[in-house]
Amino acid sequence: MFKVLKQVQDYAKESFQAAKFIGQGLSVTFDHMRRRPVTVQYPYEKLIPSERYRGRIHFEFDKCIACEVCVRVCPINLPVVDWNFDKKVKKKKLDHYSIDFGVCIFCGNCVEYCPTNCLSMTEEYELASYDRHELNYDNVALGRLPYKVTQDPAVTPLREFAYLPKGEVEPHDLPAGSQRPGKRPEEILATMTKEEETKE
Amino acid sequence: MAEETKPTPESSNKANSKPPAKAKKAKPPKLEDKPFSEFMEKHFTPALKEAFDAEGIDDVELQFMKQGIPIKGANPSEQCWQVIGNWQNGKRQFNLYFLDENIAGQKAFSYATDGNQPSTVESFMIDERRVTLDLMVMYTIQRLNGQKWLFGN
Helix, strand or coil: CHHHHHHHHHHHHHHHHHHHHHHHHCHHHHHHHHCCCCCCCCCCEEECCCCCCCCCEEECHHHCCCCCHHHHHCCCCCCEEEEEEECCCCEEEEEEEEEECCCCCCCCHHHHHCCCCCEEECCCCCCCCCCHHHHEEEHHHHCCCCCCHHHCCCCEEECCHHHCCCCCCCCCCCCCCCCCCCCCHHHHHHHHHHHHHHHC | CHHHHCHHHHHHHHHHHHHHHHHHHCCCCCHHHCCHHHHHHHHHHHHHHHHHHHCCCCCCEEEEEEEECCCCCCCCCCEEEEEEEEECCCCEEEEEEECCCCCCCCEEEEEEECCCCCCCCEECCCCCCCCCHHHHHHHHHHHHHHCCCCCCC
C-alpha cells in the first residue's frame, strides 16, 4: 500500500523537476517572448559594429617593412607583398602591397602578427562590388580612411543589444548619455589604479 | 627565406663599421650632421631631383620652404619646414613635413592631385631610426611609387 503511494509521490516529484529544468533551459527562449523584434531600417539606420569587429583591413604604407609575416600567418598566404632589395641603402623597397577581400576570411592573423602595426582592422563592412576583381585592394585602396557608421551624416547609428542600458531592448530613441550595464574600461582602470595606490 | 634573412645582418654590420672608419680618416662631418637647411637645400633636394630623373620624371619642381600645413584643421600660424614637390604642372603634388626642423625628428607626408588641398597627413619614416640622405630619398620615391604615381601597377 505504502509502496504504491511512494511511487506516485516520486513520479509527481520527477515530473515537476523535469518541467522546472525544461523551463530553466528555455528561459532565454522565453525571455524573447517579451521582446519585440527590432527592425533596423538598413540604409538609413545601421548598427554600430562592436569594438573587436573585424572589417576591412587598413594598411599604412609608411610603416610596412616588407617582412612578409602577414603572408606567413595567413591561412591561404593571401597578402601580396611586392618588394625589391635596394642595394644602395641596403633596405627592402616596398613597391606594392595588396589583399584580395574576395578571398580574405577576415581572421585577423595578419593584423595580430604585423610587427610594426601597419595593418589594422576597421569597422567597414560594406565591400560589395559588381566585379569580384574590384575586391582586390591595392595599397592605395587599403590606405584610404575607413567608412564609419557614426561619422556618416546620412545614417542614424544604432547600438547593438549588448550595448543597450539594462532592461532596454530597443535601440531607437534612447535618452542621451545612456550607457550599457557594467563598468566602462576606463572606469575599471580608474578603480584598479586607486586600489593599487591604497595598497602602497 | 635565405634571401630575405641574409641582407639584414650584413647591412647592420656595415652600418656599425662605417662611422668609426670615417672618424679615423678625419673626413669632413657626415652629410646628415650638417645644419638642417643646408642639408635640405644642398643635398636632399638635388638628390631627390636626381632620383626623379632616374624614374623618368624630368618636370618635377621641388621647393624647400617654411609654411603652414595646408590641411583643414591645422593651425596656419604654426609653420614648419617642408619640401613641396609637384610635376605635370601641379597635377601631382606631395609635401614632406619636417615638424622639428631636424631630419631625425618627426616627419610627415601628404599628397594631393590637381592643385587640391591634401586631405590626410601620413607619418613618414616613422619606424626608421637611421636617417641618411639615401634612405630619405628612397622612402620618398617608395611612397610616391606606392601611390602609383611613377608607374602603373
